[in-house]
Amino acid sequence: xxxxxxxxxxxxxxxxxxxxxxxxxxxxxxxxxxxxxxxxxxxxxxxxxxxxxxxxxxxxxxxxxxxxxxxxxxxxxxxxxxxxxxxxxxxxxxxxxxxxxxxxxxxxxxxxxxxxxxxxxxxxxxxxxxxxxxxxxxxxxxxxxxxxxxxxxxxxxxxxxxxxxxxxxxxxxxxxxxxxxxxxxxxxxxxxxxxxxxxxxxxxxxxxxxxxxxxxxxxxxxxxxxxxxxxxxxxxxxxxxxxxxxxxxxxxxxxxxxxxxxxxxxxxxxxxxxxxxxxxxxxxxxxxxxxxxxxxxxxxxxxxxxxxxxxxxxxxxxxxxxxxxxxxxxxxxxxxxxxxxxxxxxxxxxxxxxxxxxxxxxxxxxxxxxxxxxxxxxxxxxxxxxx
Amino acid sequence: xxxxxxxxxxxxxxxxxxxxxxxxxxxxxxxxxxxxxxxxxxxxxxxxxxxxxxxxxxxxxxxxxxxxxxxxxxxxxxxxxxxxxxxxxxxxxxxxxxxxxxxxxxxxxxxxxxxxxxxxxxxxxxxxxxxxxxxxxxxxxxxxxxxxxxxxxxxxxxxxxxxxxxxxxxxxxxxxxxxxxxxxxxxxxxxxxxxxxxxxxxxxxxxxxxxxxxxxxxxxxxxxxxxxxxxxxxxxxxxxxxxxxxxxxxxxxxxxxxxxxxxxxxxxxxxxxxxxxxxxxxxxxxxxxxxxxxxxxxxxxxxxxxxxxxxxxxxxxxxxxxxxxxxxxxxxxxxxxxxxxxxxxxxxxxxxxxxxxxxxxxxxxxxxxxxxxxxxxxxxxxxxxxx
Numbered sequence: 001x002x003x004x005x006x007x008x009x010x011x012x013x014x015x016x017x018x019x020x021x022x023x024x025x026x027x028x029x030x031x032x033x034x035x036x037x038x039x040x041x042x043x044x045x046x047x048x049x050x051x052x053x054x055x056x057x058x059x060x061x062x063x064x065x066x067x068x069x070x071x072x073x074x075x076x077x078x079x080x081x082x083x084x085x086x087x088x089x090x091x092x093x094x095x096x097x098x099x100x101x102x103x104x105x106x107x108x109x110x111x112x113x114x115x116x117x118x119x120x121x122x123x124x125x126x127x128x129x130x131x132x133x134x135x136x137x138x139x140x141x142x143x144x145x146x147x148x149x150x151x152x153x154x155x156x157x158x159x160x161x162x163x164x165x166x167x168x169x170x171x172x173x174x175x176x177x178x179x180x181x182x183x184x185x186x187x188x189x190x191x192x193x194x195x196x197x198x199x200x201x202x203x204x205x206x207x208x209x210x211x212x213x214x215x216x217x218x219x220x221x222x223x224x225x226x227x228x229x230x231x232x233x234x235x236x237x238x239x240x241x242x243x244x245x246x247x248x249x250x251x252x253x254x255x256x257x258x259x260x261x262x263x264x265x266x267x268x269x270x271x272x273x274x275x276x277x278x279x280x281x282x283x284x285x286x287x288x289x290x291x292x293x294x295x296x297x298x299x300x301x302x303x304x305x306x307x308x309x310x311x312x313x314x315x316x317x318x319x320x321x322x323x324x325x326x327x328x329x330x331x332x333x334x335x336x337x338x339x340x341x342x343x344x345x346x347x348x349x350x351x352x353x354x355x356x357x358x359x360x361x362x363x364x365x366x367x368x369x370x371x372x373x374x375x376x377x378x379x380x381x382x383x384x385x386x387x
Numbered sequence: 388x389x390x391x392x393x394x395x396x397x398x399x400x401x402x403x404x405x406x407x408x409x410x411x412x413x414x415x416x417x418x419x420x421x422x423x424x425x426x427x428x429x430x431x432x433x434x435x436x437x438x439x440x441x442x443x444x445x446x447x448x449x450x451x452x453x454x455x456x457x458x459x460x461x462x463x464x465x466x467x468x469x470x471x472x473x474x475x476x477x478x479x480x481x482x483x484x485x486x487x488x489x490x491x492x493x494x495x496x497x498x499x500x501x502x503x504x505x506x507x508x509x510x511x512x513x514x515x516x517x518x519x520x521x522x523x524x525x526x527x528x529x530x531x532x533x534x535x536x537x538x539x540x541x542x543x544x545x546x547x548x549x550x551x552x553x554x555x556x557x558x559x560x561x562x563x564x565x566x567x568x569x570x571x572x573x574x575x576x577x578x579x580x581x582x583x584x585x586x587x588x589x590x591x592x593x594x595x596x597x598x599x600x601x602x603x604x605x606x607x608x609x610x611x612x613x614x615x616x617x618x619x620x621x622x623x624x625x626x627x628x629x630x631x632x633x634x635x636x637x638x639x640x641x642x643x644x645x646x647x648x649x650x651x652x653x654x655x656x657x658x659x660x661x662x663x664x665x666x667x668x669x670x671x672x673x674x675x676x677x678x679x680x681x682x683x684x685x686x687x688x689x690x691x692x693x694x695x696x697x698x699x700x701x702x703x704x705x706x707x708x709x710x711x712x713x714x715x716x717x718x719x720x721x722x723x724x725x726x727x728x729x730x731x732x733x734x735x736x737x738x739x740x741x742x743x744x745x746x747x748x749x750x751x752x753x754x755x756x757x758x759x760x761x762x763x764x765x766x767x768x769x770x771x772x773x774x
Contacts, residue, residue, distance in 0.1 A: 121504065178585075187570075187573075
């Protein structure tokens with residue numbers, strides 16, 4: 001299959017591109033390196049040392065004999081987006097190429113506007129390009145479980161059947177996203193659903209949970225292929241950040257009570273989910289939604305797991321509660337469906353002490369690269385800044 | 388009350404500004420005249436001859452002694468948006484300043500992107516400006532009944548209580564918008580809801596039905612105050628377009644079977660609804676939704692009404708069915724709630740033959756200004772154009 005991986009230089013996109021390459025697919029990575037630029041803007045960097053995309057691709061070719069093509073540019077730019085789709089004619093287009101940090105989108109007005117315009121326009125450009133030149137292409141779009149928020153009823157996979165005043169319909173699941181980033185994904189979902197219904201496109205929206213762990217079999221096979229490890233307060237997600245904090249002898253910082261429960265997924269499962277979606281495309285006109293996570297954890301449970309494993313490595317982290325910078329419920333009902341990818345054959349890597357230990361060891365090996373001043377949350381949800 | 392009317396030079400905004408001025412409010416009109424420019428782009432124009440904003444304001448002052456301030460600029464431009472809010476410090480901000488044509492948004496990629504960026508960024512700028520400098524300001528945002536689509540259950544006002552697997556929650560009503568324009572309004576709604584929840588802002592989202600009729604008491608009081616009358620296939624809504632067609636001796640063109648049922652509202656009620664919302668603000672943190680329409684009509688019913696009244700004026704229009712350029716259900720269930728504005732005191736002007744007759748007479752008086760080549764639908768929903 002010819003698969004375009006947009007955002008293929010990033011945390012999820014890079015391991016996905018390699019995994020798809022190993023499976024024998026013809027892969028084109030499209031990226032504009034914005035993730036690397038945001039590190040420069042924020043004074044953050046990956047805990048692991050990562051190589052440039054050209055070096056990564058060259059080493060992959062040396063090691064495997066497999067060719068991954070690249071196209072460098074911005075999908076929010078109209079000509080570039082059209083040309084990569086028209087030139088490559090993908091069978092599937094995996095779209096990771098969005099600004100994906102909730103705190104980044106909440107810094108101020110300009111970051112909120114950038115996030116929504118970048119994400120929404122990039123996706124619109126891809127939809128029109130697919131619609132005009134490649135309508136059989138299967139769009140595999142990364143959404144987020146955060147689109148749903150924390151309703152007091154079970155979360156289903158994209159749709160819910162509602163009985164109301166004696167009538168029944170199956171409708172898009174109501175969304176209550178918690179940041180301008182999460183909102184951008186909700187906007188995307190509505191736009192894509194419309195394009196499927198109106199133009200007969202086929203798309204899979206993967207509402208992904210919080211991704212933890214760093215390496216896959218492919219990225220771990222050579223130092224030049226190493227994946228990025230974000231641990232800062234802007235781009236680092238909970239488990240990975242906790243491991244970096246513990247490895248550095250710092251406090252593990254839980255926002256608020258830590259009762260916030262979310263769906264989580266190991267990055268080794270992310271790459272499998274993408275291929276499962278690609279190998280099992282929806283029908284033309286179908287907007288299909290999978291909830292892409294394998295288990296639910298509360299933030300406090302994760303913190304305690306990291307604390308326990310850290311102590312077994314002779315680290316002595318304190319677990320502290322910070323005032324929650326986000327506006328979110330800290331105790332709430334949460335029960336989300338996630339059977340559709342399992343039905344396609346996903347065999348989850350469930351979170352265990354071994355994975356946490358490996359993350360801790362990686363962080364300890366790279367301790368000289370930790371910037372502890374970037375752990376703290378620096379973005380306050382409650383205060384709008386025009387900016 | 389100090390009321391900022393964004394989009395105050397447009398079809399709904401202009402009569403609203405005058406009505407609020409008559410009620411004694413201090414009014415600032417903000418507009419960038421984009422609606423007049425779209426006419427130039429499309430080769431369309433108002434059936435009625437409309438004056439420039441400065442002339443309108445000057446005549447209003449002469450007639451009533453009332454001052455309406457103006458600020459000319461684009462709310463999608465960050466500095467301008469901030470300065471008008473910070474400078475005027477409105478008690479209420481009525482936001483009509485969006486691209487509001489579904490066909491315009493469906494012309495091609497660039498019109499879709501323009502519509503979504505213009506509408507979403509303008510609203511984000513206003514939210515951040517209000518949040519930073521004027522958090523008590525009540526945002527009164529024009530949404531559309533088209534956000535809901537045509538679900539097979541009753542449409543409620545913004546929220547729906549769902550019982551699901553033994554649990555219950557009241558959630559945002561699921562949206563199924565039918566164009567990139569309608570999608571932009573759904574994006575806005577989600578963004579505003581989030582700003583209310585997160586920053587404690589107060590907002591009313593007015594999901595307006597299709598607006599018909601042209602003049603209010605104020606705009607009809609002097610020729611210089613005349614409101615615009617759109618009748619073309621891009622900006623003209625069904626009833627007004629049918630009247631122009633009949634007045635010109637052309638066919639009344641119904642898209643498809645005409646069973647499409649929607650909520651409709653007389654522009655004389657639009658202006659009342661805005662003031663009712665302003666006089667009855669929500670609590671801080673509340674995102675309140677009113678469905679702003681007064682009655683439901685199918686497109687075919689409207690066409691038959693126009694045909695009947697036209698015949699009484701010795702016109703002889705044929706009623707014809709065109710292939711529907713839109714992707715929409717032509718027969719469907721439709722039952723939408725609209726009690727909240729009535730509860731606040733709205734006394735609807737229901738559609739009657741007198742109103743249709745006045746629209747027909749206005750169109751006949753201005754027959755030399757009709758460009759019949761603009762009646763036909765020129766935008767095909769089914770074919771994406773990259774553009």
